[in-house]
Amino acid sequence: MSTSLRSLGGPAEPLFGRAPKRWQRRLPYVVVACFVVALLPITVTVLLHDYKAPGGWAGALAVAQTAPLLLAVARPLRAWWIVFAADVVGAVVLSGTQGMEGRPWPWTPMVIVGYVLLMACLGLRAAPRTLVAVWLATGAAGVALSAMKPAYATSATNIHMLMFVLSGVTLLLTGALRGRGEAERLLAEQEAISEAEHAQRTLLEERARIARELHDVVAHHMSVITVQADSAPYRIQGLPAEAEEEFSTIAASARESLSEMRRLLAVLRSDGSEGERAPQPGVDRVQQLVEATVRAGVPAELALSADLPALPPAVDLSAYRIVQEALANVVRHAPGAMTRVSVRSDGTHLLVVVVNGPAAEPRSALETSGTGHGLVGMRERVRLTGGTLDTGPLPDGGFRVAARLPLRTPLSDSSTGSDRSEDTR
Numbered sequence: 001m002s003t004s005l006r007s008l009g010g011p012a013e014p015l016f017g018r019a020p021k022r023w024q025r026r027l028p029y030v031v032v033a034c035f036v037v038a039l040l041p042i043t044v045t046v047l048l049h050d051y052k053a054p055g056g057w058a059g060a061l062a063v064a065q066t067a068p069l070l071l072a073v074a075r076p077l078r079a080w081w082i083v084f085a086a087d088v089v090g091a092v093v094l095s096g097t098q099g100m101e102g103r104p105w106p107w108t109p110m111v112i113v114g115y116v117l118l119m120a121c122l123g124l125r126a127a128p129r130t131l132v133a134v135w136l137a138t139g140a141a142g143v144a145l146s147a148m149k150p151a152y153a154t155s156a157t158n159i160h161m162l163m164f165v166l167s168g169v170t171l172l173l174t175g176a177l178r179g180r181g182e183a184e185r186l187l188a189e190q191e192a193i194s195e196a197e198h199a200q201r202t203l204l205e206e207r208a209r210i211a212r213e214l215h216d217v218v219a220h221h222m223s224v225i226t227v228q229a230d231s232a233p234y235r236i237q238g239l240p241a242e243a244e245e246e247f248s249t250i251a252a253s254a255r256e257s258l259s260e261m262r263r264l265l266a267v268l269r270s271d272g273s274e275g276e277r278a279p280q281p282g283v284d285r286v287q288q289l290v291e292a293t294v295r296a297g298v299p300a301e302l303a304l305s306a307d308l309p310a311l312p313p314a315v316d317l318s319a320y321r322i323v324q325e326a327l328a329n330v331v332r333h334a335p336g337a338m339t340r341v342s343v344r345s346d347g348t349h350l351l352v353v354v355v356n357g358p359a360a361e362p363r364s365a366l367e368t369s370g371t372g373h374g375l376v377g378m379r380e381r382v383r384l385t386g387g388t389l390d391t392g393p394l395p396d397g398g399f400r401v402a403a404r405l406p407l408r409t410p411l412s413d414s415s416t417g418s419d420r421s422e423d424t425r
Contacts, residue, residue, distance in 0.1 A: 013074065015028040028073045029070070032072065032121070035066075039066045040063070040067070041062075043061070043062035046109075046110060047062065050103060051108070052097045053097050064082065065086045065087060065090060068082040072117075072122070076125050079118060084137070084138070084141070087115065091105065094106075107159050115163065120170050122174075123170060123175045128179075131171045135164075135171055138164060138167050139160075139164045142160030206376050206380050207380055210381060210384060222254050229251035232247045233247060280313070280317055283343055286304060287302060289323055290302040293331065293339065296331050298331055299336075300338075301340045302341045303342040305343060307345075308350070318381040318382065318405060319343065319405060321378075322352050322354075322378050322381060323341055325378055326341075326354035329374045330399075334356050336359060337356040337359050339356040341353070342354075345407065349387070349405060349407060350404075350406075353402045354401045355394070355398065355399075356399055375391060378391070382403050385406060388404045389401075389403050
């Protein structure tokens with residue numbers, strides 16, 4: 001208990017110090033100041049006229065018992081030490097005055113009011129261990145003072161028990177409020193941490209998924225390099241020995257790179273997923289996506305440019321996946337919404353736009369419980385190709401997804417096509 005009562009340090013943050021509005025942060029000071037302004041003159045008057053205390057003692061005790069309440073807003077334990085000491089000294093001083101007949105003692109009515117207010121400030125700030133220590137100290141002081149009760153004072157036991165019970169109830173209620181607020185704060189912090197962890201996990205899952213898909217694209221180019229380097233001495237007559245050795249070195253390096261990529265893919269599939277051999281989808285299969293969406297009950301239209309240039313594998317795959325994710329989000333979040341899909345080229349970029357109107361049907365719990373992978377996956381695919389992505393709600397309640405993918409990517413600078421295979425997600 002002594003350790004708790006000696007804990008005078010700690011943050012000096014006032015009550016409601018984190019409140020969002022200025023008037024809420026100032027409210028505790030206003031309330032305590034009103035109590036001080038009311039109690040100070042009343043205490044002086046009662047001590048002088050009722051208890052017949054000397055003028056000097058009456059003024060000093062009134063100030064010591066009320067003014068420190070202002071400190072209780074930010075430093076309640078320090079304020080308690082001052083007020084508690086002043087109350088005990090006041091009880092000792094009043095025990096020898098001439099106006100004790102029929103008067104409450106050892107605590108005057110003003111002391112009880114100020115002390116209950118102090119307990120409220122303390123209960124909202126201090127730890128439970130400190131609150132118990134303060135309550136026991138209050139009871140011990142009352143018991144000790146009751147032993148020296150003046151002859152004509154009102155029963156000291158009754159006043160002491162009143163003070164003890166009121167302070168205990170106040171500490172209990174305010175301490176419970178503080179505990180609930182602390183629990184809500186910790187819960188909010190934990191939820192924020194969980195959301196951040198979920199977002200990070202979703203991002204990593206999307207990156208692994210994209211890496212698995214692009215593995216086959218890159219592996220194809222490495223295989224072509226290996227075959228070309230190995231067959232060069234047979235296809236090109238009269239190569240010098242140095243050139244043949246160089247081609248042999250290139251082929252060996254390409255085979256080693258392929259082996260490293262296979263090991264990397266094994267790590268990405270460490271969750272036990274198996275790869276399904278099938279051609280990687282591209283823009284040529286967007287029509288099938290739109291038709292499947294229409295069968296799912298979403299009216300959709302497709303504007304697919306007929307003169308699209310040859311697309312780099314990464315761009316071709318990314319465009320398909322962006323349309324796939326956007327249409328899946330429409331089915332999930334805006335059932336029945338009119339949707340328009342546009343895929344065209346401006347010569348240097350592939351432009352993919354998916355726009356849907358507001359939901360035409362009520363959304364069920366299943367339709368609104370997305371995994372959070374859609375937009376994350378789109379952003380990662382666009383970032384991979386060096387493009388840009390613009391997503392957001394529309395004024396009419398719909399949603400727009402617009403991707404701009406460059407037609408030349410690091411993978412397309414040295415190759416023109418691929419036989420691709422898709423991994424099961």
